[in-house]
Amino acid sequence: MSIRLDLYKIFCEVAKHKSFSKASKVLYMTQPAVSQAIMQLEDELGLRLFTRTPRGVILTNEGQMLFEYANSAINLINVGEKKIMESKNLMVGNLRIGVGDTISRYFLLPFLEKYHNQYPNIKLKVINRTTLELITLLKSGEVDIAICNLPIKDSSIETKKLMDIHDIFVCGEKYKDIISKTLSFEEISKFPLILLEPKSNSRQYVEEYILSKGIKIEPEIELGSHELLLEFAKINLGISCVVSEFSHEYLEYGYLYEVKLTEPIPKRSIGVCSLKSVSLSPASEKFVEILEKKA
Incomplete structure (x- = not known):
């Protein structure tokens, strides 16, 4: 149906106030413009919506039926507009x-x-x-x-x-003697390694980079969290690959030591x-x- 929404808004105001003049004041329109809009709506629907009386207008049976639906629809639209504004202003959401x-x-x-x-x-x-x-x-x-x-x-x-962020290898007290050296990826691969699980994006990034250098690393232990990587290295179960920026506390307090590499792993984000x-x-x-x- 091609009838414009503004015609229904005018119709509802006339129905609520039972008067063209009162509706025109609420809508900030002239009374002739309101009358013209109602006539247009009635023409397009092909039926009479109001009965004119000396005191104003009253809805016909068909008009009353239309009003119940149109008024509900307009109220819902108003609520929707209000919710959109609240969402835009981050009052709800x-x-x-x-x-x-x-x-x-x-x-x-x-x-x-x-x-x-x-x-x-x-x-x-x-x-x-x-x-x-x-x-x-x-x-x-x-x-x-x-x-x-x-x-x-x-x-x-x-x-x-x-x-x-930067990926580094760390070790606990048991492997502390290696931190004075600079190790290659081949040398690192010979230690018991502790890495994240294979599906981890971090694990894949490190593994693919080292493989591009011709070295395949195979962990002895695979874990599901960065925290466990730190804790397992701390109790000397092997050498862990961790994110430097997320390991400050362990490194600063001497729980773990960073292993120096001849070729650092490139930073990622x-x-x-x-x-x-x-x-x-x-x-x-x-x-x-x-x-x-x-x-």
Whole structure:
């Protein structure tokens, strides 16, 4: 149906006030313009909506039926517009963030705290998964943004770098004698290695780089979290590959020692990911702004 929405709005005001003149004042229109609009609506529908009386107008049976539906629809539109404005102004809304355990603990927490303090009415949902799992959740619409290890090799994903990180090897007291030397990847491969599980983006990055140098590394222990990498190295179960920026406490307090490499592993990044084909919600946009300012 091609009848314009503004005709229905005028119709509802006339029905509520039972008067063309009163409706015209509410609508800031002239009375002839209101009358013309009602006539146009009646012509397009092919029926009479009002009965004119000396005291004003009253709805016909058909007009009463139309009013019940039209008024409900307009009220719903008004509520929808209000909700949109509230969402735009971050008075209501939801933000679903996908993030890895390590990034969540060592990077994300202060940003979540700042965001929640500024926008307490936004409901936060944080989902912890590996980078590959987070990209799947992002593409299925289950999260709004994902904070992941980069690079992401997917043309449908837009990424914004937040910070650089460096992969290093660390050891505990048992292997302390090697920290005075500079080791090659081949020498490193001969030690009992502790790495993240194979599906981890971090593990794949390190493994692929070392393999590009002609060395294949095979861990004795595979773990699901960065924290466990640190703890297992601390009790001398082997040499762990960890992120330097997320291991400061263990290194500063002497729980672990960094193993020097003849060729350091190139830096990589963590960043925020979103779908190129989907615009960010106001809640998501503001959170990304906070990340970019503080990162």
